[in-house]
Structure formats: C-alpha cells, structure tokens
Amino acid sequence: MQSRTPAGRTGRPRNAAADAAILAATRQALVELGWSKLTLGDVAVRAGVAKTTLYRRWPGKNELVVDAVAELFDELTLPDRGSLAADIEGVVLQFAAILARPEARSGLMAVVAEATRDEALRERIRASIVERQKRLVLAGRARAQARGELAPESDPDEAARAVDLIFDMVAGAVVHRTLVSAEPADEKWVHGFTRVLVFGLTPGPGPGPG
C-alpha cells in the first residue's frame, strides 16, 4: 500500500487547491474576456500560480476550458415531477439556466468548435459533459416507460438510437435557442418546446403548438 499520495507516487504532492483556483480563474476570465481573448498567462495570474504550473497540468487552452465548463454541469439533476412532459420541462429549464451563464456561453461553443478537428478533445467533452447529460435522458425515458407513457423498447440497439435522438433534439434546441437565436429559453418557450416534443407539430391528442 503506497497510496497515501494520489497514485502512490513519491515526492512533493500537487496542491489540490490550485486546481480549483485555476478552474475558477478560467471561468472568471471567460466571463470578462471571452474565449478568444483568454490567455493562459492571464489565467495563471488570476489563479495566483505560475504559468508553468498550468502547462504541467493541462495540455492547453482547449482542455482547460473543457474542464472549467464541465464543472458547471455538475448541478444537473432529474427530480421526478410525475409526468414525461413535466420531467422534460424541469431538466430543460436547468440546462437553460446553465447556458444562460456567460462562462458557459462563451466557452462551450468554442471548445465544441475546436473539437471538430481534435479527436482527443471530442472524447474529453463527451466523457465530462455530454455523457452526464445523456444519463438524464436515459433516466427520464425509463421513468416514462414505467409510467406507461412510452412504449418499452425491446431492441436495445433501437433504444440507444432513440435516446441519442431525443438527446440531440433537447440539447440542440436549447443550445440553438440560447446561443444562435440569442433569446432566453424561459418557461414559456420551454413549455411550447415540450409540447411539440411530446405531442408533435400536428395537432394530435394534445393541442397544437400555438
């Protein structure tokens, strides 16, 4: 047993508080400067650490911002509100609240853009941000099936595709509303969105989108 230090290593241990300080400084810099004007030297000064310390812990700006933004999504939960529509509305409102924060707005899209040319970064985003969100979709779907609101999927492959589709529709709509249309995903909008998602554009069992 040599696991008193994080990985059984010898030598001076890393200052754990510095990690938190650096990530907080990164978010602060994102708010004040935005992605493009954010420099690692500036973050180091804000965090009260040397620039070299930053480079010892993160490969570069991209990975640092991913980790800084990922922490924002820790607060996502899925309380049981009794129905599929209510569950969707609840989680979408939480998601919208996160995306309304400037550090998320400027950082998230930028790293996604960078990830289009960086497979490792894409995987980092998937593991630390996307996967956590997708688990909420899975949980909500299971609940709805237990309630009888959705038909249970026998084919697990089909089920996975359905979850991916729903996830892209929910997250995509909120992100597009917030960042591209640049208008708030408030309760009214979320309500209309949920109605369309659950009942569709054509007036079926529920009222139409008007």
Added chain:
Amino acid sequence: MQSRTPAGRTGRPRNAAADAAILAATRQALVELGWSKLTLGDVAVRAGVAKTTLYRRWPGKNELVVDAVAELFDELTLPDRGSLAADIEGVVLQFAAILARPEARSGLMAVVAEATRDEALRERIRASIVERQKRLVLAGRARAQARGELAPESDPDEAARAVDLIFDMVAGAVVHRTLVSAEPADEKWVHGFTRVLVFGLTPGPGPGPG
C-alpha cells in the same frame, strides 16, 4: 447619376474577383487548419492578395469567416415534396449535407461562440445565415397550412413564436447531432427525427419513435 461604380464613388474600383478569391481561400484554410490556426496572413497568401487588402474589406477574422461560411448556405432550397414530413426531411438532409463539410463544421460553431460577446457579429450572422434558413421554415409552414396539415395561425405574434421554435428545434438538432455527437445526420436519422418532430414522442396518430 454617379452610380456606375458600386456606390457612386470616384477612384479606382475594388477588384470584385478578389472578394471571391478571399472567401474561397478562407474556406480552404478552414479545412486545412481549422478555426484557431487560421491566420489572416495565411488567407492573404492563399488568395494572392496583400494582407492589408484583407483588413481594408473586413474588420477581422470573425466577420471574414462569417461571410465565407454564409456562402455555403446559398444552395438551400425547399422543393415541394407533397407533405410536411417529406418537406422537412428534404430540407434537413440539405442542411446536414452542408454541416458535414469541414469548412462549415470548424467555422460555424467558432463564430457563433465569438458572437456571444459581440453584438455586431451576432447581427451579421443573423442577417447572412440564420434569416435565410428561417425563410425556409416559413415557406414550409405556409405550405403545410395550405394542405391542411397544420392549423393556420390567426395571431401573427403566435405564428412568429411558432416559427422560431420550429427553427430552433430543427437547426439545433441537426447541429447538435453533427457537431456535438459527431455522428452523421444520415437518412435514417433524419427520418426518425422528422417522425418525432411531426408526431411527437408519445405514440399518437402515427407510429412511435422506434
């Protein structure tokens, strides 16, 4: 009448061919270098113009890339395929095809990210990219109402909100699927998406999402 030159100005006219060359060079650089490593000096060399010419025509990298990417969306059309679902599938497939191109993938998200801190850039994106797409939603909706598939909206304010909602759902889902989930929005996916959008998650008049 002094409007033979574009705006009635005197002096040497601008080389119109240079504009096209610069935008094409920008797209090429986006493919080869991506957003972050794209430099205006490099674009100038590719286009065969001086770097100063670039700065005389565009305020900076952001605006240049917006214009370069906007041209990609010129090809969007909305052929009448007979039904709302078919119309949606057609235009979504076109949209997906554009987003599959590397110059769109790396450029679009990056400028949207920059636009979160730049009101003028946001307006430029809205005018040259978003508005054109939204017009297709308007046209498709009018067709569906003419066919009787959608109830006509009496309140123009409600109608505008519905169009905005649909637009965010369609564009958002495709963008998220393509850029965040990083998987192709192929025919199978588009078909499933359209079914959910038109008929909803719950098995109403149509079949469920499975």
Added chain:
DNA sequence: ACCTTTCGCTACGGGTCGTAGCGTAATACC
C-alpha cells in the same frame, strides 16, 4: 539525511496581430 516531485520565477525564440507609410495602378470627372 536523502530522494523525488512540484512550484515559482525568469528568460527566450517564434509567431501573429493590426497599423502606418509609401509608391503605383485603375477608374471617374472635367
């Protein structure tokens, strides 16, 4: 005490930025 790792600091070459200045080219007006 000794070893190992981290940390802060300084310094560096390399690259990009955005602008200024200059001479020249291309057009409109007279």
Added chain:
DNA sequence: GGTATTACGCTACGACCCGTAGCGAAAGGT
C-alpha cells in the same frame, strides 16, 4: 489628356502571446 480619388501591393514595425527550458527552493515520502 489631365487631375483627383480611391484601391492595391509591399515593407516594416511595436506589441502581444505562445510554449518551453533552466534554475533554485519547497514539500512531501522512506
């Protein structure tokens, strides 16, 4: 044709940021 006006290509520049190397000191284990 001559002149005014604008666009163009080119060069050069200070400022900034990058990412790394090298050093001495600090903080833990053994």
